[in-house]
Amino acid sequence: MTTSQSDHAGHRVNRGDHRPQTLLLLGASGDLADRLLLPGLGRLVASGPSARSNLTLLGSGADDWADERWRRRVADAFATAGATGPRVKELVRTTRYLPADVTKEKDLRRLLSNCHDQLVIFFALPPAITAQAAAALTRIGLPPGTRLMLEKPFGTDAVSARSLNEVLARLVPEEQVYRIDHFLGKSTVMNILGLRFANRIFEPMLSSAHVACVDIVFDETLGLAGRAGYYDGAGALIDMVQSHLLQVLALIAMDAPPTLAARDLRGRKAQVLRATRVWADDPATWSRRGRYAAGEINGKRLSGYADEPGVDPSRGTETFAEVVLCVDTWRWAGVPFRLRTGKGLAARRKEAVVTFKQPPRVPSGLIGYDQPDRLRIGFGPDRLGLDVNINGPGNPLELGQAHLVADFGPGGLPPYGEVLRGAFDGDPTLSVRGDTAEDCWQIIEPVLDCWRAGAVPLREYPAGSWGPEDSLLTPVPGVETED
Secondary structure, three states, X not given: OOHHHHHHOOOOOOOOOOOOEXXXXXOOOOHHHHHHHHHHHHHHHHHOOHHHHXXXXXXXXXXXXXXXXXXXXHHHHHHHOOOOXXXXXXXXXXXXXXXXXXXXXXXXXXXXXXXXXXXXXXXXXXXXXXXXXXXXXXXXXXXXXXXXXXXXXXXXXXXXHHHHHHHHHHHOOHHHXXXXXXXXXXXXXXXXXXXXXXXXXXXXXXXXXXXXXXXXXXXXXXXXXXXXXXXXXXXXXXXXXXXXHHHHHHHHXXXXXXXXXXXXXXXXXXXXXXXXXXXXXXXXXXXXXXXXXXXXXXXXXXXXXXXXXXXXXXXXXXXXXEEEEEEOOOOXXXXXXXXXXXXXXXXXXXXXXXXXXXXXXXOOXXXXXXXXXXXXXXXXXXXXXXXXXXXXXXXOOEEEEEEXXXXXXXXOXXXXXXXXXXXXXXXXXXXXOHHHHHHHHHHHHHHXXXXXXXXXXXXEEEOOEOOOOOOOOOOOOOOOOEO
């Protein structure tokens, strides 16, 4: 079955491609490969089908490493993921590393000459370098059937994303491009589909008739954690909202697809994102930004963002971003979707919360009603929660809120293992389609323009606090957070 047929399948299938494959990892000496991609690959190889024994790994980066140093990095990354077994050992033994400047045709030709079999190229590179490398490859050409994996952010704005899409279209068909958002590899995020479309209890309630608002939150206690090289040029809005949180919004707001095949699922997501914009088209009123100052989190001192190594304070990079969006569809018109992310905050909170409207009337005589019903989908820990009002112990007329919780349990693979498996198997279901990558930029560009014009001030907040004082979202009573 060819990759283009994946959009026409009745369900997701594991093609179990038994041809030998080569994964060419560009940016192999970088932080992304070490922290996320290699551990995910190790788990996939350790748990995957026998076809993974036909996989060859070739790393390339700007650093002048010897093969032995690269093999130690791969082995260490696999060990952190608990990846063991004969296939893992063989992959470590045979992997090689080639230093290269991937923006130069000469170096790219040398890399491609060392790749055999069916080729998968992962661009673990900054957006600007990815664009230059892709443009250079158009002048060289790629082996037939090559699949391309690109790490977010995809471009730096809508214009650059569209330009990169045009370059990629000259290299391979769209079905062979895998724009990676590892949030889509999280088992909990994919569980949104099962929760919504396999349960008659919730789905009829998810509309403007019953929902007051939807919050999608990704708060972290961590600070910059040594990522200044990437983060200071991106910021919270681009790093998290433009990619991850908009993908979650699409899954929550989309209509039921006929199947989970790539064409059906990605088509439904695209419909939602095309209908999404800033609330009242007024980003000055409906967005916030902030940057953490020095403070204390869980007894540990955290330096202010502006004082972190590698940070240019004059850039005004935000570590906290909020934006309120509307989804102008029949189902969701009039319901605010509030997206929030921040670093250096008081507690970890990673969840989507659907807050239901209050009942038309609570009968006289019942007392204590002060919190609406809420449906919670947690991304860390992976958990489903339902907050409902019931009669509590003691006075039978007094209402209290009960918190019902069910654990989803971890998925079989880490997120990067899932997205790598999709590319190896020729299944683009978990990747971002080209048009939706552009749509996500178009949604947040009015906010970016507003911020650059100074219409929304950059508020400082102490590390260990809940964020800027004028935040649009406040901590919700009963929310379970992690320290």
